Amino acid sequence: MDTADALTADALTADLTFRDATAADIDALVALIESAYRGDSSRAGWTTEADLLEGQRTDPEGVREVIETPGGTLLTVEREGRIVACCQLERRDGHAYFGMFAVRPGLQGAGLGKAVLAEAERRARTDWGVTEMHMTVITAREDLIAWYERRGYRRTGRTSPFPYGDERFGIPRRADLAFELLVKELS
Known part of the structure; x- marks a missing residue:
C-alpha cells in the first residue's frame, strides 16, 4: 500500500466505532447481511452470492444466536451512528472463528x-490469546477466497457440505456448493 492508499484507508476507518452487537441491533444486522449477499441490492458490491443462492442469508433467530453464544460476539461497526459492517467472532477449541461478515454494498x-x-484478528489475538483464525467460504467464491488469501489466509483443502434442503441458509441455484476451511496464523 502506498502513502496515498494508506491515507485513504486511515480516513475511511478513522470515524468507525467497533462494538458488540445487542438484541436491539438484530433487525438492522439482518438487513445489512441480506443486502450484502442476496438479491439485487447485493449486486452493488462484489460479495454477492445472488448467482449461487436465492432466499435468505440469515434471519433474526440466527443473528440472535450469534449474539447470545457464550465465548463469542457479533462485532458491529458503525459510522455516524449507522451500522455499516459486522462480523461474527467466536472462540472455539484453541482458535477463533470468523463468520457472518458483511459490509454495506455501496461501501465495499x-x-x-x-x-x-484486522480488528477481528486483533481482538482474537489480544483479548483471547488465540494464535489462529478459522473461517469457511463457499468454494465457488474464488474471488472472495483470493481476497482472504491476500490477507494471509490459506486454503486447507478441507471441505464440508453445503446444507442443502435447509432454507435458513438459502436456496442453492447449483448442485456443487461446499465450504472450504481457510486458516490464518495470528502473530
Whole structure:
C-alpha cells in the first residue's frame, strides 16, 4: 500500500466505532447481511452470492444466536451512528472463528472490510490469546477466497457440505456448493 492508499484507508476507518452487537441491533444486522449477499441490492458490491443462492442469508433467530453464544460476539461497526459492517467472532477449541461478515454494498472495495477483518484478528489475538483464525467460504467464491488469501489466509483443502434442503441458509441455484476451511496464523 502506498502513502496515498494508506491515507485513504486511515480516513475511511478513522470515524468507525467497533462494538458488540445487542438484541436491539438484530433487525438492522439482518438487513445489512441480506443486502450484502442476496438479491439485487447485493449486486452493488462484489460479495454477492445472488448467482449461487436465492432466499435468505440469515434471519433474526440466527443473528440472535450469534449474539447470545457464550465465548463469542457479533462485532458491529458503525459510522455516524449507522451500522455499516459486522462480523461474527467466536472462540472455539484453541482458535477463533470468523463468520457472518458483511459490509454495506455501496461501501465495499474501499478498505472497510480490511479494517473490520484486522480488528477481528486483533481482538482474537489480544483479548483471547488465540494464535489462529478459522473461517469457511463457499468454494465457488474464488474471488472472495483470493481476497482472504491476500490477507494471509490459506486454503486447507478441507471441505464440508453445503446444507442443502435447509432454507435458513438459502436456496442453492447449483448442485456443487461446499465450504472450504481457510486458516490464518495470528502473530
